[in-house]
Amino acid sequence: MGFDLDEDQKQLRDLAHDFAEKEIRPKAPFHDETGDWPKELLHKAYDLGLVNVHIPAEYGGLGLGALNGCILEEEMGWGCTGIATAITANSLAQAPVILAGSTEQKKKWLTPFSSEHLISAYAVTEPGAGSDVAAIQTTAVRKGDKYVLNGQKMWITGAGHANWFFVLAKTDKEAGHKGMSAFVVPRDVKGLSVGKKENNMGQRASDTRGMAFEDVEIDAANLLGKEGDGFVIAMKAFDHTRPLVAAAGVGLARAAMENAVLYAAERKAFGRPIWQHEGVGFMIADMASDIEAARLLTWKAAHQIDNNKRNTLNAAYAKRFTADMAMRVAIDAVQVFGGNGFNKEYPAEKLMRDAKIFQIYEGTSQIQRVIIARELFAK
Numbered sequence: 001m002g003f004d005l006d007e008d009q010k011q012l013r014d015l016a017h018d019f020a021e022k023e024i025r026p027k028a029p030f031h032d033e034t035g036d037w038p039k040e041l042l043h044k045a046y047d048l049g050l051v052n053v054h055i056p057a058e059y060g061g062l063g064l065g066a067l068n069g070c071i072l073e074e075e076m077g078w079g080c081t082g083i084a085t086a087i088t089a090n091s092l093a094q095a096p097v098i099l100a101g102s103t104e105q106k107k108k109w110l111t112p113f114s115s116e117h118l119i120s121a122y123a124v125t126e127p128g129a130g131s132d133v134a135a136i137q138t139t140a141v142r143k144g145d146k147y148v149l150n151g152q153k154m155w156i157t158g159a160g161h162a163n164w165f166f167v168l169a170k171t172d173k174e175a176g177h178k179g180m181s182a183f184v185v186p187r188d189v190k191g192l193s194v195g196k197k198e199n200n201m202g203q204r205a206s207d208t209r210g211m212a213f214e215d216v217e218i219d220a221a222n223l224l225g226k227e228g229d230g231f232v233i234a235m236k237a238f239d240h241t242r243p244l245v246a247a248a249g250v251g252l253a254r255a256a257m258e259n260a261v262l263y264a265a266e267r268k269a270f271g272r273p274i275w276q277h278e279g280v281g282f283m284i285a286d287m288a289s290d291i292e293a294a295r296l297l298t299w300k301a302a303h304q305i306d307n308n309k310r311n312t313l314n315a316a317y318a319k320r321f322t323a324d325m326a327m328r329v330a331i332d333a334v335q336v337f338g339g340n341g342f343n344k345e346y347p348a349e350k351l352m353r354d355a356k357i358f359q360i361y362e363g364t365s366q367i368q369r370v371i372i373a374r375e376l377f378a379k
C-alpha cells in the first residue's frame with residue numbers, strides 16, 4: 001500500500017492545477033456573479049484532455065481510471081467547484097452507458113466525445129422525487145420499436161447544453177424500483193423541452209434546469225440493459241461518480257483552508273497574528289486534518305473501482321464525510337475572515353455558498369447515512 005502519487009499522476013495533478021490557477025480562478029468571480037455558463041473554459045478543458053477522462057480507450061477516451069479522475073477533480077474543485085461541476089457533469093451521464101451499455105450503445109453514445117466537445121446530462125430527479133428515486137413519475141411505454149416518454153425532470157445539471165440525456169423512467173408503474181428502466185434520449189427529439197436556468201445559491205457557473213417530455217419518441221435500441229434494470233444502473237453510476245464529487249469537495253475545502261491560513265497569518269488582533277490565538281489556530285488545524293481524512297476516504301473509494309471491487313459503502317463514506325467537511329471548513333473560513341468573510345470582495349463567502357450543494361446533490365448527506373446504515377446492517 002502506498003500513499004504517494006506516481007510520476008504520471010503528479011503530471012496529471014500539475015496539469016489540472018495549472019488550468020485551475022491560470023484559467024478557472026481568474027474567471028470564477030465573473031461566472032459566479034452572472035451565472036453565465038463557462039463555455040470557453042469548458043472548451044479549453046476539453047482541448048487539454050481534462051474532460052471525459054474516464055471513457056474507456058476502446059471508445060475513444062483516455063480510460064484514466066477513477067483515482068486519476070479524483071486527482072484531476074480535486075484540483076479543478078480547488079479552482080471553482082461551480083466550473084468543475086460544469087466540466088464534470090458529463091461523467092455522471094456517461095457512467096450508466098459505460099457500466100450498462102452494449103458495445104453498439106457505447107460506440108454510438110461515447111465515441112463522439114473523442115472528436116467533439118459534447119455535453120451529456122443525467123436526468124433522474126423530478127419535481128416530486130429526489131431522494132426517493134423509486135417515486136419518479138416519468139413513464140416510458142413501448143410501442144413497436146419505439147418507447148414513448150412522458151413526464152418531468154428537475155435540477156438537471158448541464159440540461160441547457162446537453163447533446164443527450166441519461167433518463168430514468170417507469171416502464172411498469174406497479175413494480176416500484178423494479179419497474180424502472182434506463183434510456184439514452186437525444187436532445188433533438190420532438191416533445192422534449194428544457195426550462196430556464198435556475199438561479200442557485202452557489203456553484204452558479206453550473207447549469208441546472210427542469211425538463212419536460214411530452215410524447216417523446218425514442219428508438220427502443222436506446223434502452224440500457226433490460227426493462228427493470230434502470231434503478232440498479234442509476235445507483236451503480238453513483239458508486240462511480242460519488243468519489244469524483246467528494247474529490248471536488250476536498251478541493252473546495254483546501255481552497256477555503258489556504259485562504260484562511262493566508263488571512264490568519266496577516267491579520268492581527270490583540271498584538272499578534274490571529275492564528276496564534278488558539279481559537280483560530282485550532283479551527284485551522286481541524287480543517288487541515290479533516291481535509292486529509294476526506295482525501296484518503298475518497299481515494300479509497302476510487303481505488304476500489306480501479307480494482308473492480310464493490311465500493312457502495314466507501315463511496316457513501318467519502319461523499320458524506322467530504323460534503324459535511326467541506327461545508328464545515330467553508331463556514332469556519334468565513335469565521336476566520338471575521339467581517340471580511342461576510343463580504344463579496346473576499347473569497348470565503350463564495351466558497352461557503354458553493355459548499356452547500358455537496359450536502360444535497362448526488363444523494364444528500366442524510367441519504368448517504370441511510371446507505372451506510374443499510375450496508376452495515378445487511379452484513
Ligand SMILES: Cc1cc2nc3c(=O)[nH]c(=O)nc-3n(C[C@H](O)[C@H](O)[C@H](O)COP(=O)(O)OP(=O)(O)OC[C@H]3O[C@@H](n4cnc5c(N)ncnc54)[C@H](O)[C@@H]3O)c2cc1C
Nearest residue numbers: 122123124125129130131155156157360361362363364366
Ligand atoms: C444544483 C443541483 C444540481 C443537481 N443536479 C442533478 C442532476 O444532474 N441530475 C439529477 O437527476 N438530479 C440532480 N439534482 C437533484 C439532487 O440530486 C436532489 O435535489 C437531491 O437528491 C435531493 O432531492 P430533493 O431535492 O427532492 O429533496 P428531498 O428528497 O425532498 O429531501 C428533502 C430533505 O429530506 C431529507 N430526506 C429525504 N429522505 C430522507 C430519509 N429517508 N432519511 C432522512 N432524510 C431524508 C433529505 O436529506 C433532504 O434534507 C441536483 C440538485 C441541485 C440543487
